[in-house]
Amino acid sequence: MRSRFAAAAVVTVVVIGAFYSALRAQQARSVWDGVYTEEQAKRGAVLFDLECAGCHGPAGEGGGMPPALVGGAFTANYDGQTVGDLFERNRTTMPVGKEGQLSAQTIAEITAFLLQCNEFPAGAAELSSQAMMLKTIRFVAEKP
Numbered sequence: 001m002r003s004r005f006a007a008a009a010v011v012t013v014v015v016i017g018a019f020y021s022a023l024r025a026q027q028a029r030s031v032w033d034g035v036y037t038e039e040q041a042k043r044g045a046v047l048f049d050l051e052c053a054g055c056h057g058p059a060g061e062g063g064g065m066p067p068a069l070v071g072g073a074f075t076a077n078y079d080g081q082t083v084g085d086l087f088e089r090n091r092t093t094m095p096v097g098k099e100g101q102l103s104a105q106t107i108a109e110i111t112a113f114l115l116q117c118n119e120f121p122a123g124a125a126e127l128s129s130q131a132m133m134l135k136t137i138r139f140v141a142e143k144p
């Protein structure tokens with residue numbers, strides 16, 4: 001009886017340990033770890049052109065009032081936040097005049113495009129359109 005209890009305790013500890021290391025691995029992910037795909041950014045570029053470029057410029061360079069979405073001043077604004085924060089900013093406050101009207105999928109593709117414009121590398125898996133997942137990807141302006 002006692003040994004069965006001990007075995008169960010060991011299994012529990014191992015399972016909990018695996019769970020936490022998986023969680024930690026996910027939390028450690030940043031924009032430098034290839035968090036979107038080339039294809040996704042390409043689709044995002046088309047959507048950006050349609051929904052955002054009119055104000056922010058064709059390559060997100062900004063235009064008077066609407067700020068640049070590329071470059072050091074932009075990435076500094078999100079440094080230390082998460083991709084989820086940028087996603088939520090895009091989803092709930094943009095496009096001006098149509099706030100909150102684009103689907104989460106559309107916003108994810110546009111966000112992937114913005115990551116590419118800011119020279120964060122593409123990877124093998126697409127950027128999620130779930131805010132909860134995106135909150136686990138840290139936005140780090142400078143390459144570590």
Ligand code: HEC
Binds near residue numbers: 051073077089
């Ligand atoms: C009608 C013009 C207009 C359109 C269309 C528009 N924006 Fe904006 N955007 C602005 C203005 C003006 C600001 C600055 C004021 C503010 O922050 O709300 C801004 C600010 C932003 C910011 C904040 C930048 C920072 O440094 O924090 C982001 C991100 C952004 N826009 C993304 C987008 C995206 C993505 C789209 C397309 C889905 C889009 N915008 C469409 C006018 C626009």
